[in-house]
Amino acid sequence: MDTTVHAVQLAGTDQSFFCAADDTVLRAALRHGIAFPYECNVGSCGNCKFELIEGQVSTLWPEAPGLSEKDKQRNRWLGCQTRALGDLQIKLRTGDKYRPIHTPVRTSARLVSSRTITHDISEFGFELVQPMTFASGQYALVQLAGVTGPRAYSMSNAGVSGTALAFQVRRLPQGAGSTALFEQLRVGDAVEIDGPYGMAYLREHAARDILCVAGGSGLSPMVSVARGAFASAPLAPRQLHFVYGARLPADVCGQDMLQVLPGWRERGSYHAVVSGLDREAPLPEGLARGFVHDMVDQAYGDRLADMEIYFAGPALMAQSLLKLLIARKVPMDQVHFDQFY
Numbered sequence: 001m002d003t004t005v006h007a008v009q010l011a012g013t014d015q016s017f018f019c020a021a022d023d024t025v026l027r028a029a030l031r032h033g034i035a036f037p038y039e040c041n042v043g044s045c046g047n048c049k050f051e052l053i054e055g056q057v058s059t060l061w062p063e064a065p066g067l068s069e070k071d072k073q074r075n076r077w078l079g080c081q082t083r084a085l086g087d088l089q090i091k092l093r094t095g096d097k098y099r100p101i102h103t104p105v106r107t108s109a110r111l112v113s114s115r116t117i118t119h120d121i122s123e124f125g126f127e128l129v130q131p132m133t134f135a136s137g138q139y140a141l142v143q144l145a146g147v148t149g150p151r152a153y154s155m156s157n158a159g160v161s162g163t164a165l166a167f168q169v170r171r172l173p174q175g176a177g178s179t180a181l182f183e184q185l186r187v188g189d190a191v192e193i194d195g196p197y198g199m200a201y202l203r204e205h206a207a208r209d210i211l212c213v214a215g216g217s218g219l220s221p222m223v224s225v226a227r228g229a230f231a232s233a234p235l236a237p238r239q240l241h242f243v244y245g246a247r248l249p250a251d252v253c254g255q256d257m258l259q260v261l262p263g264w265r266e267r268g269s270y271h272a273v274v275s276g277l278d279r280e281a282p283l284p285e286g287l288a289r290g291f292v293h294d295m296v297d298q299a300y301g302d303r304l305a306d307m308e309i310y311f312a313g314p315a316l317m318a319q320s321l322l323k324l325l326i327a328r329k330v331p332m333d334q335v336h337f338d339q340f341y
Contacts, residue, residue, distance in 0.1 A: 006084040010034070011053050011091040019084045024060070025050070026079030027104060027194065035099035036092065039339040040066075041080050041141060041197050042152050047339070048079035055088035061149065097199060102133045106194040109165070111187050118253045120171045121217060123156060124181060125164065132195060133161040136202040136228025137221045137310060139338065140165065140195025144180040150194065151177035154221035154312065154338075158228040159202065165193065170217035200310060200336040202228045208308040208334065209238050211300065213321060215245040215292060215313025219254050221338075225310050226268075230261040241269050241300070241307075245292030245317055247276035249284045271295060293320040297328070304328045310336045 004021040008028070017032035019025055026048045029036040038048040046066030052075045060081045067078050079092075107130035114124050134140070136159035141150035153167040171178045185191070202225045210229055214222035226242060229235045246252045252272045258264055273288040273295045283289055292313070300307070305328060311321055318337060325335055 006087050008088045011089050024080055025082045030100045030104050035094040035096055037095055037098050043081045045339050049076050050090045050092040051076050053089040053091055056085040057082045102196055104195055108190055109193045111185050111189050123166055123168045125166045128163040131163050134196035135159040136224045137200050138196035138198040140193050143192040147176050147180050156220040156223045158231050168220035198338045200338045204232045204234050206308045210240040211307045211309045213243045213311035215317045218312030221312045223257050239267050244272045246274050292317050293324045297324055305330050308334050
């Protein structure tokens with residue numbers, strides 16, 4: 001393992017940090033408490049762009065969609081895909097909301113369990129060599145053997161400081177990461193895990209009822225938020241409403257995990273809506289027909305502005321929901337989501 005470290009200076013500031021040769025500029029900065037802007041952490045969103053002023057770097061993914069040809073011409077790089085080859089001076093605008101609440105750590109881990117949730121979602125449990133502290137709703141990067149680049153998976157267990165992590169992952173037909181998890185990884189096999197990351201974590205001191213909205217494998221962070229909320233003393237007086245969106249009844253999940261939470265009967269509610277069921281097809285009991293954002297609007301309407309809202313799921317669901325929340329004049333500091341593409 002290369003133990004070389006390089007100094008990175010933020011141009012026009014007194015801020016600097018050290019970047020190990022095998023780390024990325026973004027993640028090294030976050031390990032040092034620098035409020036480096038980011039979202040997806042895997043090269044897709046482009047929020048971690050910086051301008052290289054001095055020094056030399058290499059990129060892990062030259063074709064990353066988060067960087068345009070115009071960016072390259074302006075000597076801009078993606079922090080999550082860039083490694084330092086020597087001391088650097090870079091230019092970027094930091095933002096306090098990106099300052100990590102828990103220091104990310106890299107550690108090896110072993111798969112200790114897996115269980116089926118639906119026909120295409122399973123939960124994988126890992127035991128870390130080094131303890132990690134994370135908040136409910138955050139994610140980690142998992143590097144799997146034989147897979148190029150890490151995959152970002154949200155934790156499903158409640159925020160904790162310890163060595164146990166669980167991820168609920170949806171199997172994608174062409175997904176290299178999910179294929180490795182579902183078909184190749186066996187109990188006892190090792191992976192590298194790096195985290196925590198993400199800003200859509202549970203705000204324990206927000207004095208509002210909570211709405212969690214999930215679709216697909218967005219189930220994982222929303223279950224984590226719910227579990228964390230029901231374990232939080234400051235949130236004990238608050239109601240939690242959970243809405244899950246799926247294409248078909250066979251895709252609906254999550255209710256069994258929530259119903260076992262202490263106090264759920266008094267403080268919790270669960271609604272599921274399916275969007276891909278033919279109008280002539282019978283609707284199973286307990287399900288609604290339509291889109292997530294429409295159900296949220298019908299069920300909560302003007303109450304949304306008085307709620308703390310968390311959501312995760314497919315991009316189209318997230319865009320529609322965000323449009324609704326803006327139309328309902330929900331303050332954006334009450335809305336929490338991470339942009340995955």
